[in-house]
Amino acid sequence: MKGIRGFILPLGLLLTTSQTALAQSSTAAPQEGATSDIVVTARRTAENIQETPVSVVAFGADSLRQANIRDTQDLLIKTPGVFLAGSGGRENTNFSIRGQSKALAGNSAPGVISYFAEVPSPTTGSSIPTYDLSSVQVLKGPQGTLFGRNTTGGAILYYPTAPDYKLGGYAKASYGNYDARLLEAALNIPLTSDTLAIRIAGQIQKRDGWTRNIGIGGDPDDLNSRAIRGSILFEPSAAFRNTVIVDYYHNEAVGGASVLTDVLPGPNGLTATGTANAALVQLALQRARGPRVINSDVDAFERVKRFGITNRTEFDLSDDITFLNIFGYRRTKIDYYSSVDGLPTLIADGSGAIPAGLPVTIVGGRQTSDVRQLSDEVQVKGSALGNRLDWLVGAFYLDSKPLGPSGTYIPVFILPGITDARFNYSFYSEKSRALFGNVNYEIADGLHVNLGVRHTWDKIEACVGGGLNNQPVVSPEECADGAATIRNSSVNKTSSKALTWQLGVDWKASDAIFLYAVTRRGYRAGGINSPTLAGRLAPFQSFAPEKVTDVEVGIRSDFTMGDVKLQFNASPFVGWYNNVQVPISGLNTQASCSTTAAGGTNPPKSPDGDCDASNDPSGGTLLVNAGKTRVAGIDLSTRIQPTSTLSFDAGATFLDLKSRSLTVPAALQSYLAALKVPFNLVAKTTVTAGLRWTLPVPRSLAETVVSMDYYHSSKVRSSDQVLHAYDLVNGRLDLNGVGGSNADISFFVRNLFDKKYLASSNVGSAALGIFSGFYGAPRTYGVEVRYRFGD
DSSP: OGGGGGGHHHHHHHTTSOOSSOOOOSSOOOOTTOSSOOEEOTTSSOEEGGGOSSOEEEEEHHHHHHTTOOSGGGGGGGOTTEEEEESSSTTSEEEEETTBOOOSSSOOOOSEEEEETTEEOOSSSOOOOOSSEEEEEEEESOBOSSSSSOBSSEEEEEEEOOOOSSOEEEEEEEEETTTEEEEEEEEEEESSSSSEEEEEEEEEEEEOOSSEESSSSOOSSOEEEEEEEEEEEEEEETTEEEEEEEEEEEEEEOOOOEEEEEEOOSSSHHHHHTOHHHHHHHHHHHHHHOTTEEOOSSOOEEEEEEEEEEEEEEEESSSSEEEEEEEEEEEEEEEEEEOTTSOOOEEOOSSSSSOTTOEEEEEOEEEEEEEEEEEEEEEEEEEETTTTEEEEEEEEEEEEEEOSOOEEEOOEEEOTTTOOOOOEEEEEEEEEEEEEEEEEEEEETTEEEEEEEEEEEEEEEEEEEEESSSSOOOOHHHHHHTOTTEEEEEEEEEEEEEEEEEEEEEEEOSSSEEEEEEEEEEEEOOEEOSSOOOGGGGGGSEEOOEEEEEEEEEEEEEEEETTEEEEEEEEEEEEEEESOEEEEOOOOOOTTOOSSSTTTTSTTTOSSSSOOGGGSOGGGOEEEEOEEEEEEEEEEEEEEEEETTEEEEEEEEEEEEEEEEEOOOHHHHTTSSSSSOOOOSOOSEEEEEEEEEEOSOOTTTOEEEEEEEEEEEOOEEETTEEEOOEEEEEEEEEEESGGGSSEEEEEEEESTTOOOOEEEESOOOTTTTEEEEEEOOOOEEEEEEEEEEEO
């Protein structure tokens, strides 16, 4: 592992700072700054984070507030080893852990799944509002033998604050630059003393765009969302508990700003169409303006609606056996449209296939999705043999289907008013079933062996075809019936199944040391490309499942040196991946394509050989099984608490990536930047560090706490584009209990030094001739006032 040889110096640095993984959990509320007794539910049972045989990072309600975590993307700065990008838009979050993520484009099973209230989120539009949460837990490595869906990279668990039998709540308001306004409140009402309680929480956020648009449409990078959640807890007896959660979210904004970052020398799509010189002029103008001013040629929008129902029923069958059922309903509607290329309309100069003087749109993008997801998970768990054996058996079912227009409109090198692309429909229906079981046996005092097994059956069906125009108007039923409103519709199916497992051993060697080792087999389903492919691409209509076998070992340690409390954790790991699912981009029919000229249909002029752009892969991207890889690395975290009022914490993840073999057919290899399996959205090095200091100010005035957070990410590849390394610093001053009251006042700043950095790419294909991407947030600052009330 040549990428891990330099760990000695980082280890020394980490030992002088401390750990990111410490925070309150969903089931326990330890005092902030405590170095132990932090409870997590990563394995569907409450256990101390320092005695959990899995790499996990956890945040409680107070930690989320102190770290300024207001949305899914904010998790990044406190979680090393996790990269987060919007897959086409910020509402369509895409987590990457240990080299595993959802594909940059197309329909693929995610390598990392988000759960809200123990229900898996839909693949598209999976961003989760982070208001009134009790806990967020980040699990790394293959998952599936204990709960939910199977994944190869990890899981993000969001737990909303549950109702209880105390009257109380809070109200919070915040104001910041860019006219950022936030209102948030929660109210907990016990309807009886110990049987029935409800909790209602909501949030409204508005913000002007932090990027100015001098072209068509409004200013992007804005926010205009509202969310509400209601929960009911019913406990008619000590043995029966039922919780119902209903939540709704709506965001209607301009969306993210796609910024032109580079124009590449030919040959490429720009040179073939005679638009390279005009693109270079726009690149110079963009660089002169800076990344916070764009010139869009479309009236962009981002519209998202999410509605969910969760029902969790827990019943104690006996003192040793519990039955659990988790039902979830999710309806997600997402529609966003943007100037993907970051360019205004260009004028061809006649040096290519397009005559001089004609207007040209390089590439735009719209994605529409309307999906209903039903899921149900049943578990029966218990203990035996004098509580030395813990066992669990379960079943999982998921049914996802489209209810309205779904697909993409991606115009590539069109002539506005003369030519246009058609909306590409992709109606994906998915069913996943699984049986799983897990046993944990204490073979000696403090020494446990753990075995988990899962069998999963996946079926995917896709009705794909092209529209008659650029508007999303066709229903799933019309596609299936081959109606006149859709061209070349077809139904494609694929199925897969897999046996996955985990085998581990852990040992509580002493009060201060916990050791573990685990090996796992992970799996994620195959899928279907769209639309109906032809010619050379016909064999790639579907792609096969991806599998991983990994090994992870770990140490958790707590100790003291005098009055100083110390903690150090390390988890080295290595995973071997087969049939790696990779997106290949740039498969667009070029204007120079010819069915009569010699070599006129060769790649990259034509991806399939027919010069028909209507059956090109959606978005010019094809998902294929590219070969074998190996991902090795280490997760580190440490904490130093010199006094009860001062703590330092830090964490880091270092990765060593290797392409073991490439199986991409020769016909597609010309679209690869290098002849090896690419790693997308993977930072080889991520580092976090934090400080929390309670100042010596009389409590009668306020508990005065200073928090600082630092984050570093090394460079990241996204298709052919490389996102450069960057560093961020956030700060916060909390005045809690001002004047002995229940009021808290906070001052915060994010991106203190106003770093300009690419957070994710948008157009990353060298074949088109341009790169574009989304920049991270600029420096933002503001004040927050919170009032707590109740028992």
